[in-house]
Amino acid sequence: MHLNKILGSRGFLKTKWSGFPSAIGIVIGGFWMISCGGSSVTTQPKAPVEAYKYTNMQIQNEKHRSVVQVPVEISIADVTKHLNAQVQGLIYEDNSFEDGNQDNFKAKVWKRGPIVADARDSLLFYTVPLKIWAEKGYKVLGIGGSQATEFQINLKFITRFGVDADWKVNTQTASAGFDWVSKPSIKVAGVEVPITGIVSRLINENLAKISQAIDDNIRQNISIKPYVLQAWNLIREPRLLSEEYRTWLLITPTDILMSPFKIQNGKISATVGIKGFTQTYTGEKPVTKPALNIPPLIVTNDIPQGFQIGLIGTLPYEEASKLAASQFVGKTFDFKEGKYKIEVTSVDIYGQNEKLIIKAGLKGSISGVIYLKGTPFYDASTKLLSLKNVDYDLNTRSVLVKTANWLLQGRFAKQIEQQFVFPVGAQVEEAQKTIRQQLSSRKVIKGVNLSGHLEALEPDQVYLTPSAIVALIVAKGQVEVKIDGLL
Template sequence: MEEYKYSDKEIQNEKHLSVLNIPIEIPVSEIETQINAKIKGLIYEDNSYEDEDNDNLKAKVWKISPIRVVAIDSSFLFEVPLKIWVSAGYKVSPLGITMSGYKDTEFSIKIRLISKIGILPNWQIKSETYVDSYDWISDPSIKVAGLNIPIKSMASRLLNKNFDKITEAIDEEVAKNLELKKNAELAWNIARQPVMLAEEFDTWLVVVPTGIVMTPLLAKNNVIRAVLGIKGYTQTITSATKPSVTAVAKLPNLQISPKVTEDFKIGLISLVSYEDAARLATAKFAGEKFSFLGGQYKVEVTSVEMYGQNDKLVIKAGLKGSMSGFIYLKGVPYYDPATQQLSLKGLDYDLDTRNAIVKTAGWLLQGQFSRMMEKKMIFPVGEQIAEAKKTIQKALSNYKVTDGVTLKGTLSDIQPDKVYLTPKHLYSVVFAQGKVNLRVDGLKGI
């Protein structure tokens, strides 16, 4: 009886677990430019001499020249030049005469900050900035009646107390300028767009994403780099029209991994109809006679029919000669990558056939007839697979998905999956393994 586990459509929609790589490159100069555009002029102002510390100081802090940013590994180093105006209250008694009032002074410092950068599963950039050190460009000093009033220590306390305002501003701008979520959403939905692989065969590549993984943000040569990997299933679909997809409303949580694999698989399909396979097999057996028991018995194969029974291929062979009629053999079809042929293994008589010939033609069991049939049941499909790989490789060499988005890939190893039997065809499915990158301009120099 004919029985099938799969339909043609199911095989054409078979999914293969893959990872689509998306390189991320962000020049540190871009971040430096954005931070300098946002942090400028007056940064901090204290207009009261009396506060909780009773420091008797008023102060204003300005950025006086561009902030320099250097990135090393997962850290930013910021160099922030500041001008500071201080109005200090004083009280002195030179020569026994008490004098008091307020004096203004200006001085400059250069602060060095270090910011550790990370990204949370909810896509939030987390940076922790702290003051590493600072240098006095010019010292604060106030003179009253020829006396130097030491306010450097007071100024230091003022700075230490208010450094958090500067570090908070830095953290805020780093988070804004490394905002990856919206760009990841863009890549996620672009990755789901069907790619025409072979127009002549109406073959499309569709990626069904299931998750996102990313390497830590690391800087080298003043460029922050990471690899975003969209994990999902690839499908090669045969369709006369572009398969439809719907946008995903919510991006899944991010997983951070030391490495994103480059394992991308595309299913390559070759198919042979049962009619064509039977015709090729019949041509191979035409006119050939098989002898048994030293030539006492001879048979000739007159016809071959084929159909499926779950995972096995059934061969109905017509015989004439010492035995006339039909015999049934069953074997498991498989694709041999070495010979690039569709073959059978374990070909043997169907149980009913075996029982029948034991009674009427036991000699047919002696001559390894089933093994001889197995050796001849081979069908070349390598050319189909090679042509499919060539066509897909050409499509992936530099495929423009849309403006600013390019798909580039290389296919290398061919690994057999299995042979599927459907009501009409034998499908040989192999994996073309390789590496596929999605280049999104928006993720280069955000």
């Protein structure tokens, strides 16, 4: 039988040549599969829901409790100068020879020289030099008369300083006695009669009154409240941290503590601690109205220290997506020793509560999109915003298990984690630099000096808001507002 007839009768020839296009396709497809490691898989998993726990305003309202130290000093030289200005000339007079005055004694008292003060053991010691004119009435053999005399004494006092809740300086003055500089005497019928006993008793009887008068005078004329109110409003004034990012430092004071007064190195000193909250605000300069009053004072030996503020590094999602695209788009990853290959075609980023979602477009052994998620954090050592625990979203994982399990077993997610970094340190450094400048020792207004320093930067938390990734870094240090020259 002829070969053609044999082949034709068995149907082989017809099948072979009529299926030629399919056979060619299989061969070509086989070569493509060999070169690409298998057929291309299309993935379109369900996208993770976009959701946020925090708004931008909530982040800006994140407050950090702080204490601003306000050392208050009153120079002893200023105190004595003030006392000398207040106590001048005739300071006491008693002109009574009235019935009932058994001593028949009149007196006038002048300050004869400057009051001198000294400090020892947290107490103020001072001496008031006086000149006294006294006139003593007498009767001798039924004949009455009077004799005048002058003498000098130095009155001594001890004062302990304090401050009342209403911010009035409160002193407790006690007499430390007196010294005779010259003693009094009168002549009766040509005979010198000492009257030191009578004078001593009269002085001692009036020392308590004099001490009270000193305390009343200090209380009426010395108040630190205006200066503390000045410091209070100075602290509340917004401070510009970054002109480029329009970032402001806000301090909201809440309480005032004060240590007891100490007297040392020629000064009466105490420390006021203003407790409050600090926060960082982005936008136009916040409006703060000057306070007209301050809270009552709480006196305590234990004033906490420490000033901290939150520095904000903000990375909008749009900018983050562009930065990520510049790192990944066009990059090729291979798996199973080159058996499978994918190329990243697009990157998009958004948030889901505390997780950052990465939407990656792919082509190659996989075509379509996949979703990964990771936890954003700020690395203080590198000053970079990074991701940790990057993994595939649950829906993406479910699709890949069925279609491209090799991708789950590869290092793609780990490579994304290692290379997914964004610089936000510049914003933080600028804010930190500005704060240091703001805290550098300088005179704000007469009698008020601001000083301080930052000691450490500690990452606090990374927040995901509807518009941006926000890294909050806590700057810790000390701040002092020094008040001097109260008198």
